[in-house]
Amino acid sequence: MLQQTTALLARTPAVLDALVRGMPEEWTHRGEGAGTWTVFDIVGHLIHGERTDWIPRAKMILQFGDARAFEPFARFAQQRESEGKSLSELLDVFSSLRRGNLTELRALNLQPSDLERRGRHPAFGVVTMGQLVSTWAVHDLTHLHQISRVMAHQYRDFVGPWSAYLGVLKCEGHSG
Amino acid sequence: MLQQTTALLARTPAVLDALVRGMPEEWTHRGEGAGTWTVFDIVGHLIHGERTDWIPRAKMILQFGDARAFEPFARFAQQRESEGKSLSELLDVFSSLRRGNLTELRALNLQPSDLERRGRHPAFGVVTMGQLVSTWAVHDLTHLHQISRVMAHQYRDFVGPWSAYLGVLKCEGHSG
Numbered sequence: 001m002l003q004q005t006t007a008l009l010a011r012t013p014a015v016l017d018a019l020v021r022g023m024p025e026e027w028t029h030r031g032e033g034a035g036t037w038t039v040f041d042i043v044g045h046l047i048h049g050e051r052t053d054w055i056p057r058a059k060m061i062l063q064f065g066d067a068r069a070f071e072p073f074a075r076f077a078q079q080r081e082s083e084g085k086s087l088s089e090l091l092d093v094f095s096s097l098r099r100g101n102l103t104e105l106r107a108l109n110l111q112p113s114d115l116e117r118r119g120r121h122p123a124f125g126v127v128t129m130g131q132l133v134s135t136w137a138v139h140d141l142t143h144l145h146q147i148s149r150v151m152a153h154q155y156r157d158f159v160g161p162w163s164a165y166l167g168v169l170k171c172e173g174h175s176g
Numbered sequence: 177m178l179q180q181t182t183a184l185l186a187r188t189p190a191v192l193d194a195l196v197r198g199m200p201e202e203w204t205h206r207g208e209g210a211g212t213w214t215v216f217d218i219v220g221h222l223i224h225g226e227r228t229d230w231i232p233r234a235k236m237i238l239q240f241g242d243a244r245a246f247e248p249f250a251r252f253a254q255q256r257e258s259e260g261k262s263l264s265e266l267l268d269v270f271s272s273l274r275r276g277n278l279t280e281l282r283a284l285n286l287q288p289s290d291l292e293r294r295g296r297h298p299a300f301g302v303v304t305m306g307q308l309v310s311t312w313a314v315h316d317l318t319h320l321h322q323i324s325r326v327m328a329h330q331y332r333d334f335v336g337p338w339s340a341y342l343g344v345l346k347c348e349g350h351s352g
Contacts, residue, residue: 001334004200008327014194018187019320024180124337131336138335141328142344144195148321151184152314158177159314160307161300168318171347 012140013095043090044078050097061119069120189271219266220254226273237295245296
């Protein structure tokens with residue numbers, strides 16, 4: 001299962017490149033209204049996860065088990081990461097961090113039994129290594145789902161009656 | 177606006193390649209339960225749209241205006257298109273059809289005033305060329321949104337308590 005997971009994790013930078021690198025800012029720098037995220041914000045959020053969430057938590061599980069809780073993940077910290085950068089620069093940073101993190105993951109050489117190891121989440125309590133790594137992949141998918149919705153939102157007023165058939169325009173977001 | 181739209185339409189084949197070409201079938205050949213679509217089915221549906229929906233309808237608007245209704249789009253016709261093919265073959269077909277259709281669209285040489293031209297949708301009645309072309313792009317995004325959800329569904333049981341934070345797992349589909 002780890003192989004199936006890393007197959008997805010390894011692809012996300014290329015997916016984002018294909019979808020948004022070099023796109024007009026009408027697609028990438030507009031959100032869904034005040035206080036919502038743009039594509040640019042979402043890439044910054046993914047960068048922050050690469051820096052502070054997945055691999056550091058995997059290492060904490062290996063080192064401390066469930067005796068010590070993870071650092072809470074700052075889900076809105078991307079403004080600092082992104083300030084003054086272009087979307088292309090953020091995509092470069094994300095791609096490079098992801099590549100490095102997958103190298104680190106391979107170096108941990110996790111065996112099936114390691115996926116049962118327990119760690120401690122600051123809000124949920126006991127979680128496992130397998131859940132952490134699976135969440136890393138589904139977190140990518142959550143934000144790809146969000147990006148397609150945020151982009152579709154920019155065309156909400158242009159599709160006329162077809163909005164009735166376009167599921168993405170009915171998605172309310174579910175926090176991401 | 178046509179340029180912003182075609183920027184997206186031109187990228188979708190590469191986005192799908194990056195996301196799913198060569199992926200383990202656990203990601204691409206499983207749906208969300210009985211009667212739901214897999215990634216493989218969705219690519220077949222996109223192919224069917226390239227063949228029968230967007231460009232044929234644009235040409236009908238130019239030829240007949242709102243005097244004649246479009247052929248209804250068979251939203252479940254992909255089984256015929258896909259039978260006996262691999263996902264890679266479908267992706268090749270989609271990419272080639274999309275490239276050809278964008279060439280046809282450019283050849284129509286639509287001017288801003290053409291986007292106001294009226295056609296007749298079999299269910300909605302009067303629609304415009306601009307709405308049709310915008311819908312083509314948002315239709316891509318609807319299915320990218322769906323693909324990320326269908327893929328995430330495969331990991332629903334693996335993420336443990338994190339499902340509370342993963343918006344894509346809360347999406348109910350909204351018909352696509």
